Amino acid sequence: MHLYLKGKSVNKQAHHRTLAALLAVALAAGTAGAAEELGTLTWNASNNAGESSDTWEAINDATRVFSFGPDAGTGDRPTLSTADPTHLAGIASAYTFDGDNDLATTISDPNIFTNLPGDPSNEPASFEVWFKPTTLTGGNQILFETGGSGDGSSLTISDGQIRWRVKNGTAGLLTVTADLPTTGDFIQVVGTIDTTTATDEAVLYLNGQAATAVTDTFLSATTTNPSGGGSLDNPGAGDWDGGNASGLGSSNSTRGGSSGGDLNGFDTFDGQIAIMRFHEKAMSAAEVLTNYNAVAAPVYATAVLDADPIAYWRLGEREEAVNSATVETGLAGLGAAADGAYSGSPDVIATSLLLTDPNNPAVHFDGVDDRIDIADNGAINTGGPYQTKTFELLFNADSVSSSTPQVLYEQGGQFTGMNLYIDEGELHGGVWNSSNYFDVVASISAQTTYHVAFVWNQGDLELYINGALVDTATAAFTQVGGHTGDIAIGAMNDGSFFDDISGVSGGGYYFAGLIDEVALYNTALDSTTIETHYAAVVPLPAALPGGLALLGAMVLRRRR
Numbered sequence: 001m002h003l004y005l006k007g008k009s010v011n012k013q014a015h016h017r018t019l020a021a022l023l024a025v026a027l028a029a030g031t032a033g034a035a036e037e038l039g040t041l042t043w044n045a046s047n048n049a050g051e052s053s054d055t056w057e058a059i060n061d062a063t064r065v066f067s068f069g070p071d072a073g074t075g076d077r078p079t080l081s082t083a084d085p086t087h088l089a090g091i092a093s094a095y096t097f098d099g100d101n102d103l104a105t106t107i108s109d110p111n112i113f114t115n116l117p118g119d120p121s122n123e124p125a126s127f128e129v130w131f132k133p134t135t136l137t138g139g140n141q142i143l144f145e146t147g148g149s150g151d152g153s154s155l156t157i158s159d160g161q162i163r164w165r166v167k168n169g170t171a172g173l174l175t176v177t178a179d180l181p182t183t184g185d186f187i188q189v190v191g192t193i194d195t196t197t198a199t200d201e202a203v204l205y206l207n208g209q210a211a212t213a214v215t216d217t218f219l220s221a222t223t224t225n226p227s228g229g230g231s232l233d234n235p236g237a238g239d240w241d242g243g244n245a246s247g248l249g250s251s252n253s254t255r256g257g258s259s260g261g262d263l264n265g266f267d268t269f270d271g272q273i274a275i276m277r278f279h280e281k282a283m284s285a286a287e288v289l290t291n292y293n294a295v296a297a298p299v300y301a302t303a304v305l306d307a308d309p310i311a312y313w314r315l316g317e318r319e320e321a322v323n324s325a326t327v328e329t330g331l332a333g334l335g336a337a338a339d340g341a342y343s344g345s346p347d348v349i350a351t352s353l354l355l356t357d358p359n360n361p362a363v364h365f366d367g368v369d370d371r372i373d374i375a376d377n378g379a380i381n382t383g384g385p386y387q388t389k390t391f392e393l394l395f396n397a398d399s400v401s402s403s404t405p406q407v408l409y410e411q412g413g414q415f416t417g418m419n420l421y422i423d424e425g426e427l428h429g430g431v432w433n434s435s436n437y438f439d440v441v442a443s444i445s446a447q448t449t450y451h452v453a454f455v456w457n458q459g460d461l462e463l464y465i466n467g468a469l470v471d472t473a474t475a476a477f478t479q480v481g482g483h484t485g486d487i488a489i490g491a492m493n494d495g496s497f498f499d500d501i502s503g504v505s506g507g508g509y510y511f512a513g514l515i516d517e518v519a520l521y522n523t524a525l526d527s528t529t530i531e532t533h534y535a536a537v538v539p540l541p542a543a544l545p546g547g548l549a550l551l552g553a554m555v556l557r558r559r560r
Contacts, residue, residue, distance in 0.1 A: 036294035037287050039128065039277030040116065043248075045080060046092040046274065053077070056095065056104060056248075064112050066104040066248050066276075076101040078249060084132055084272055088186055090295030091130065091274045097249040099134070099141070099270025105252045110245040113146060113278060121151075121241040124282035126192040129155060129248075130275035130295065133187075136160045136180055140266040142251050143189070144276065149263075151242030155191055156266055162211075164191035164204045166240050174202040178211035186274060188292050193240050194282035203282075208292030210285055249273055299356040300517065300536040304392070307529055309519040310379050311338040313372070313489065315348075315363045334379055344370035346490065353394040353449050353516040355538050360516075363490075367398065367406070367512025371491030376484055380520060381411040384482035389456040390521040391420055391429070392530075394537065396449045397513040400425045405498045406511040408452075409518060413485025413495030414503025420454055421498065421509070429454030429463045431480060432497040438475040439499055449514075451534045456480070457524035467534030469527060489518055 041058045043066065054077065055065040069077030078095040095104070106112040114121045129144055137159060145154035153166040157180070164176045174193070181187060190205040203213040245252035249269035275295070283291075304312055311334045347364040354360060365371065376382045395408055400422050410419035418431045422444065429452075430439040440463035444450060455462040459478040463471045485495040491510040497503045 037279065037283065037291055040280040041112075041278040043276040044274070045083075045094045046090070053080070064106075064109060066106060066246075067108050068102075068104055076103065078102045078104055078273075083186070083274055088296045088298075091186055094132070094186075094272035094274040095249075096272050097269045099138070099268055102268055103250040104248040105250065106246045107252065110252075111243050112246055113241050114243050116280065120280050121147075121243070122195060122239045123280070124192070124194045124196055125240055126190055126277075126279035126281065126283040127153070127155060128188065128190045128275070128277040128279065128283075128288075128291065129273060130186050130188050131269070131271060131273045132185065133157060133180075133269070133271040135270070136182065138270055141269045142247060142249065142263060142266045143269055143273075144246070144248050145251055145263060146244070146246035147240065147242035148244040151239040152244070153191070153193070153240040154263055155189060156263065157269070162189055162204065162206065164189075164202060166191075166193050166200075166202050168239050172200070174200065174214050176202050176204040176212050176214050178204050178206055181207060186272070186296075188288075188295065190283060190288050190291075192282040195240075196282075201282075205283075205285070205288045207296070208289040210288075248276055298360065300354050300533065301357070301360075303533050303536045304517070304519050307519075307521065307525060307533070308523070309392075309521050310334055311377075311520045313338075313340065313518045314360060315489075315516050315518065334377065338374060338377060338380070340372040340374040340487075340489065342370075343373055343491075344368070346370040346372070349514075351514065353396060353514060353537075356536055362394075362396075362514045362516035364514050365490040365511050367510045370510060371493065371507075372489040373493050374487035374489070376486055378482075379522065380487060381417070382482045382484055385479040386456070386482075386522065387458045387479045388522065388524040389418065389480075390523060390525040391418065391454045391519075392452065392521070392525070392533065393420070393518040394449060394451050394516045395511075395513060397422055397444070397446050397511070399512060400444055400446045405501070405509045406513075407488065407490065407492050407496065407509045408511055408515060409489055410492055410496045411485070411487040412483035414497060414505050416481055416483035417485060417496060418454075418456065418480065419496055419498075420452065421496075422511070423498065423500075427452065427463070427465070428499060429461065430497060430499065431456055431461065431475060432503070433475075433477050433480050435497070435503060436476055437497050437499065438473055440471040440473050441499075442470040451537045453525060453530045453533070455524050455530075464527070464530045464534075467531040490515055 038060065041064055042060055043056050043058050047059050054068050058064045078097050080093060080095055083091050083094040127144055131143060141157040143155040143157055146152060150169045151167065156163045160180055161177050162180050166174045188207050192203045194201045201213060201215045204211045251263055251266065301314065344366065348361050349364055351362055352360050353362050391409055393409060403424055406422040408420040411417050415435050416433050421428050425443055426441050427444045428439045428441050430437060438461060440461045442463055442465055451466050453464040459475045461473040461475060462469060486493045492508050495503065495505040
């Protein structure tokens with residue numbers, strides 16, 4: 001398993017992201033439905049480790065590159081770095097363009113698309129870009145362009161709108177615009193051109209959905225090719241690339257030549273670009289959506305939400321939001337009513353406990369005074385009686401050898417409640433009602449990541465670790481009464497109960513390590529659902545490149 005320590009470790013994070021990138025194709029095919037359409041040419045910043053700072057190579061053809069900077073002797077070039085805060089599982093790295101002379105062009109291979117077999121410039125095509133603009137209110141910015149002012153195409157941004165333009169000399173011009181989403185996250189944009197009939201169609205997609213389409217007659221079957229010396233185009237086909245250099249985040253005209261689709265008045269892009277793809281076809285709506293889901297879908301979070309939790313803290317808030325522990329947006333549960341507040345100063349760090357969502361941070365608790373406090377809530381603890389409950393989370397403990405309990409999660413007080421805690425090398429899931437205490441237990445190791453589900457089902461207790469049932473017990477009662485004493489993640493908040501310590505009041509019993517993805521259910525999750533959730537933590541493809549293997553943690557069940 002991976003070793004996580006407090007603070008950042010560049011080597012471990014790099015390995016984590018590399019492994020996540022290697023798993024992307026298997027994940028898309030195995031757990032997200034149809035296989036991702038990678039494109040005839042694909043540039044992916046998350047798969048770009050070790051390349052020259054002057055170029056960005058296509059992952060499926062290293063000879064086709066975007067060259068950076070106006071020349072090799074200046075610092076005006078996009079920079080590769082960790083992507084800005086994002087919850088998109090498929091984006092770990094991106095190229096940052098500063099909006100001022102950062103250039104990425106195909107000047108060394110000006111015919112990068114037209115010199116593909118068969119010169120596809122008058123055939124159907126799609127261009128897909130994943131980008132995050134610094135602002136949606138900026139001026140005219142070039143996201144991508146190819147060709148020249150006569151024949152060419154481009155994706156551009158202008159004051160909150162995206163524009164997809166295909167231009168074929170004086171014969172025709174297709175222009176499609178749509179409002180950009182205001183999520184503040186990376187955006188998928190796909191512009192397609194279908195030239196297979198006498199009526200050409202340009203479609204613009206945003207985040208997997210068709211934004212708008214324009215149909216027009218570009219060229220008829222008898223029209224001479226304006227860029228081909230009198231030869232005939234395919235029926236209805238309009239040239240979308242005039243053969244000039246292409247630009248990404250900028251215009252190739254900055255290095256000489258004309259920009260695609262006539263882009264006078266447009267400047268360089270200000271923001272990040274993570275993925276660029278050229279598809280030698282007009283992508284279908286289903287294919288666009290498949291690509292969006294393969295990159296964007298938080299696989300684990302989707303699985304959790306499908307099980308209808310009453311509250312779900314992803315704990316992915318970045319430093320600027322460290323004072324709130326908000327419930328995942330879109331959850332049809334308690335919403336803001338279950339918000340928490342940090343006590344002490346837990347570190348929100350760029351390490352994830354999810355291989356399937358490596359950009360969703362976890363929280364490190366220092367074991368001294370860090371915790372998240374959640375107020376009493378009728379759905380969680382003060383209602384009842386509760387006949388069924390499930391508590392689910394991921395954790396990685398700095399140490400498990402302390403003789404003092406470390407609380408991962410607890411609700412209630414010294415007389416009635418439920419908790420998950422570590423004590424002397426063991427994980428406990430405990431429930432107590434009127435001071436009658438029962439628990440399920442399993443041995444664990446330090447610095448090892450675990451997925452845990454503790455199930456209470458009408459008197460039966462079950463403890464699952466990494467998808468496997470490791471201990472069971474039966475209590476002397478079949479329901480738990482309502483209980484005050486508040487709720488906490490990472491420590492005790494106003495009382496709890498432990499196997500060798502009778503009910504205690506106040507705070508304390510602080511956990512040291514990482515906690516992530518805390519979900520509460522007022523139902524008893526079954527073994528199949530729990531196994532599905534764990535499979536979304538660490539997907540297990542049939543084979544990994546380069547002899548890599550994923551090792552599960554060994555858990556020793558303790559018979560009681």
